[in-house]
Amino acid sequence: MSDDPRVINSRLQRVYGISGDEYVQLFRAQHGRCFVCERAKAQHLAVDHNHRTGLVRGLLCAHCNRVVGYLNDDRRKFARFAEYLANPPAVAVLGKRYVPNSPGAAGYTGEEQ
Numbered sequence: 001m002s003d004d005p006r007v008i009n010s011r012l013q014r015v016y017g018i019s020g021d022e023y024v025q026l027f028r029a030q031h032g033r034c035f036v037c038e039r040a041k042a043q044h045l046a047v048d049h050n051h052r053t054g055l056v057r058g059l060l061c062a063h064c065n066r067v068v069g070y071l072n073d074d075r076r077k078f079a080r081f082a083e084y085l086a087n088p089p090a091v092a093v094l095g096k097r098y099v100p101n102s103p104g105a106a107g108y109t110g111e112e113q
């Protein structure tokens with residue numbers, strides 16, 4: 001990607017309908033961080049938007065932007081993901097089982113074997 005502000009500005013306007021100044025406004029409002037994972041980015045955050053409506057939602061790192069895409073912008077899938085992490089279905093079926101050599105496993109020494 002070009003570092004030329006005119007090229008960046010033109011691309012933002014053409015692809016996302018926002019100006020370079022508006023990008024900077026968003027970037028500053030998010031303190032230069034991805035809104036979801038809060039990792040700071042020195043330069044570039046993706047302009048995330050709803051792929052169905054085109055609504056510009058905010059700035060995300062490339063990783064989080066991909067996750068949104070993988071889950072098709074579907075809030076129900078994100079809610080199920082949160083539920084999955086809070087109440088893992090395997091625990092309900094098997095009880096608490098840990099993969100060998102993990103911090104939760106019996107006899108874990110913290111050393112790779």
Ligand SMILES: [Zn+2]
Pocket residue numbers: 034035036037038039060061062063064065
């Ligand atoms: Zn992120």
